[in-house]
Amino acid sequence: MTYRAEAPDQIIVERLGAIDALYHRRSGTTHLVAAPVPQILEALGEGATDVAGLLARLAARFDLDTPDDEAKAALEQRLAELIDLGLVRGER
Amino acid sequence: MSAALLAETLIDPGLVTRFDAPTWTALLTAARAERLLGTIADKLDGLAMPPDVAAILADTRVDARRDRQQALWEIDRAMVALAPLDCPVVLLKGSAFAAAGLLAAQGRAIGDLDILVPRDRLDEVEAALRGAGWEWVKPDPYDEAYYRRWMHELPPLIHVERDRMIDVHHTILPLTARPRPDAAAMIADAMPLANGISVLRIDDMLCHAAAHLIADGDMAGGLRNLWDIHCLLIEHGEDQSFWNGLDARSRHHQLRAPMRRAVRLSHRIFGTEVPKDWLGGGVLDGLFAARLLTRTSWGQEARPFLRLGFYFRSHLLRMPPLMLARHLWTKWRKGYRPIG
Amino acid sequence: MRHQLGLAVGPATFRIGSAWRGPIDALARLYAAYPPIDFARRVPDFTVRLQPVQPWRRFIRSSIFIAGDHMLPDAAPMALEHGLLAAEMGMNLQMALGWRRHVLLHASCVEKDGKALVITGESGSGKSTLAAMLGERGWRLMGDEFALLDPASGMVFAFPRLVSLKNEAIDIATAGITPERIGPRLEGTPKGAIRHLVPNAEAIARMAEPAVPRLLLLPRYGFAEAHRPVEQGEAFVRLTEASTNYIALGEAGFGALVRFVRTVPAVALDYPDSATVLAAVEALWGEVA
Known part of the structure; x- marks a missing residue:
């Protein structure tokens, strides 16, 4: 599956203390999200990619201390949630 | 009736420069009650008006913009949910006007998302939507059985998180109604837009709107439906071939009489330009027009007995009489009343 | 009609x-x-x-x-x-x-020196009674039900309708008030006994004046006195829940609430009785104003 992030100009992110408030223009919906969701969206914003590609982008920016398989599974779960919200599109 | 004032203002917005405050109040109240305030806001954009009116219309534009944005988003969500089925999905009513960028969409309030799918794909469509977060609104077993057996749509589904409804139709009139429009032809001939979305052909949109106005509903809120018809006609009805096609198509769908009446009413109330041979007959048009124009300066519907007449008429059109009696009885026992 | x-x-x-x-x-x-x-x-x-x-x-x-x-x-x-x-x-x-001209918050609101105390909470939190009492004790009552937040300026506008007092709050909040300012006692309404209180002359005369929000209070009635600061994220969620038109306003509403929670401290306050809450509010106000 290839993942594509919603266009950056459709999303406003505002930091509110420990969490981020995210306004999605296209849907008119507000989401309150904690790490790693904003980081995933930002990394995916560089261009569509698959899970391995996204994990590599995240690993380049952050110290990921989990084994690859676990991190991949967790990332796929987050991505599935983001697809349900319409913030990410999955393409087979 | 203030509904007549509303109709006059829609076709001649310049009239408002002479309005005093009570006239404005009557106009805005009637327009809001007929769900045409957004259309009024759009039509009067740029005209001089008192500041209290300008503020109300500015609020209305906020709502119209959001309605449109939400409608487009609901289309997107439904298309994502239904994409794996590879099934034709045709948008209807306000969502279709918005997606196709039609004149009728300007300022129009858009409520639920209405889609048309082939009847033999209904189960798959229902399952896919339920898998994507939509669920039943009606917990009442009588209503649900009634819908499934007799209606032209599934019982409405509401999205569990977004709180938005979708109506899935497999034809455009209830199965109990006498005309039997050819839904398969409507789907087969639909106009494709981008992203797998399609909308009805313009003549089919008009047949649908006319069926909705004349043969289906109790005409509550019918003025807005008639305005849709007017907009579709003025945007597309310039040459004779359009009218010939519309005539043939409405016959094919067994909707010639409702289509003719809708066109005559549009001409009568909104001054739509219509070929002469479309204007004959219509002895009851005055009654229909009166029913469409009952809204008062307080936003109420005057003439309760006329309305009750149309309510019974609407059900008679949709159901054989015995079934009607059973249906009304079940409704009334639960405290439902046609007038309120 | x-x-x-x-x-x-x-x-x-x-x-x-x-x-x-x-x-x-x-x-x-x-x-x-x-x-x-x-x-x-x-x-x-x-x-x-x-x-x-x-x-x-x-x-x-x-x-x-x-x-x-x-x-x-x-x-x-x-x-x-x-x-x-x-x-x-x-x-x-x-x-x-x-209403679309402001973010409509289901909150009561009082003002002093041009600064507003916004009080939000569920039904039964005592926000209406508290605002009514403060309105008779040196504050200007801006509203007991709705506070109107202006997305453009960040100011709060007043909506000082009649104060709606319910059941035991009626005697507490109408003590010492002249009968002309008190409506008939309505018994057996869906919410029990209700009596309306007319805001005082100052609240009505100055109802067009906005105020800068200075403190957001989240009270709970029926608990031992305690207070804690509320994080921006939690305050944001509480305000979206307290707003009837947040979604309708779209991006303007989002911007207004982000600005509000970033600039206005929020405190959750539990209290057992009216004397306690009045003292606690004055003390908290002294810290922020």
């Missing part, structure tokens, strides 16, 4: 029509000090209708159906003797469903 009245409350104007005289007379008495609306020259923001459940029922069974520009089709009818309450509910409904 047979009887009608025009009212201005804060920035909103209403046209109230009624099939019966009683509710209009009751409103006219309690809103006598508010600016009148002349419909020959003003176009009201909202129309409220108090109408019979069915047209021919006006004489048979006196039940009021609350209707208007914005309505809930399945709202239960109300008894005619509760007509004043029906009119108030009709006006609230128009604001809750139709």
